[in-house]
Amino acid sequence: MTFPTIKQVRAHVVRGGGADYHDQGDGHWIDDHIATPMAKYPEYRQSRQSFGINVLGTLVVEIEAADGTVGFAVTTGGEPAAYIVEKHLARFLEGHSPTDYEKIWDQMYFGTQYYGRKGLVVNAISGVDLALWDLLGKLRREPVYHLLGGAVRDELSFYATGARPDLAKQMGFIGGKMPLHHGPAEGEEGLKKNIAELATMRERCGEDFWLMFDCWMALDLNYATRLAHRAKDYGLKWIEEALSPDDYWGYAALKKAAPAGMLVTTGEHEATRWGFRMLMEMECCDIIQPDVGWCGGVTELLKISAMADSRGVMVIPHGSSVYSYHFVITRHNSPFAEFLMMAPKADQVVPMFHPQLLGEPVPENGRLKATALDKPGFGVDLNPAVTLHRPYTH
Numbered sequence: 001m002t003f004p005t006i007k008q009v010r011a012h013v014v015r016g017g018g019a020d021y022h023d024q025g026d027g028h029w030i031d032d033h034i035a036t037p038m039a040k041y042p043e044y045r046q047s048r049q050s051f052g053i054n055v056l057g058t059l060v061v062e063i064e065a066a067d068g069t070v071g072f073a074v075t076t077g078g079e080p081a082a083y084i085v086e087k088h089l090a091r092f093l094e095g096h097s098p099t100d101y102e103k104i105w106d107q108m109y110f111g112t113q114y115y116g117r118k119g120l121v122v123n124a125i126s127g128v129d130l131a132l133w134d135l136l137g138k139l140r141r142e143p144v145y146h147l148l149g150g151a152v153r154d155e156l157s158f159y160a161t162g163a164r165p166d167l168a169k170q171m172g173f174i175g176g177k178m179p180l181h182h183g184p185a186e187g188e189e190g191l192k193k194n195i196a197e198l199a200t201m202r203e204r205c206g207e208d209f210w211l212m213f214d215c216w217m218a219l220d221l222n223y224a225t226r227l228a229h230r231a232k233d234y235g236l237k238w239i240e241e242a243l244s245p246d247d248y249w250g251y252a253a254l255k256k257a258a259p260a261g262m263l264v265t266t267g268e269h270e271a272t273r274w275g276f277r278m279l280m281e282m283e284c285c286d287i288i289q290p291d292v293g294w295c296g297g298v299t300e301l302l303k304i305s306a307m308a309d310s311r312g313v314m315v316i317p318h319g320s321s322v323y324s325y326h327f328v329i330t331r332h333n334s335p336f337a338e339f340l341m342m343a344p345k346a347d348q349v350v351p352m353f354h355p356q357l358l359g360e361p362v363p364e365n366g367r368l369k370a371t372a373l374d375k376p377g378f379g380v381d382l383n384p385a386v387t388l389h390r391p392y393t394h
């Protein structure tokens, strides 16, 4: 079976929502006094947008085959990622077969290793890799999850991330992950407020509903340890990304210091098999949470997941819409998925990358049947009402 070669790679940007899901309007829960490493500076404490969490914007990668078929994907990266795709990565794809995704990935990674390895460059590589898998699915007329080995269960179940776990429970989600609002700079008073918020949600949600804190890299080891032990009384299921992604030593210590039974999780800002090998070999966490649009794409997540499976470590990808759904449904060590509540008050289910994609599936009653993914590629289309801008060409 011969495949059409890749004719052109194009990189676009859009502003306002979409894959850079932190790029929201005023009054959104996702930018409401959430603890971050920048919260030590009072001027950057109220809003993450004030220090630039949404400065990159969305990257859209299109890969057009010689027969006119176009695969695409979206991730976080904006203009700088578009530059890398157009001026550097495109050369490894154009004129080659889309079935050569292993060789293409290897050349993209090692061709940029001297300035990449993590962060923006691997976001760009991930966007290209996801677009390649979308193209492969469209050419083979199969959903990506079929190309990954097929569903190991009939449906996905989700926990919800957002400010209202109580509403998430009513919507049928299996748990609620709350953003942590106060970091070390707000001292004991802030810690008490964090625990009071957890206590309120535990009261509203009852004893068995999963409740988690997402700490978004904001804490130090001592504060995280104190928070975990105070939160134990309210049945916190896991403490997420408490420390800097580079502090493997701190995570190893936190995992030892955490209360028995409480899970330590991290990984959304980690990248490649090498980064996740470090997390696992240093026994930093109980669950790894790679974002498939940031860690290297599907091609790399397959390697990361196999490593984790060999160690009995769960892989629960950071919320990344269809890109994680097509993966999670095929992995035994990914028993559930994350759904990010993108409605401003976290009071209704809306597509994660809204308004960017058409046909983006959403959980119903906290579940999504595998058959909902039964469309070629990742099964979504770009919304023509969302204007694409191609800042660079090659």
Ligand SMILES: C[C@H](O)[C@H](O)[C@@H](O)[C@@H](O)C(=O)O
Residues within 6 Å of the ligand: 030, 034, 161, 162, 178, 179, 214, 216, 268, 318, 319, 340
């Ligand atoms: C809710 C968190 O602060 C982040 O905004 C979220 O994107 C991420 O950490 C997550 O795990 O969903």
Ligand SMILES: [Mg+2]
Residues within 6 Å of the ligand: 214, 215, 216, 240, 241, 268, 318
């Ligand atoms: Mg997180």
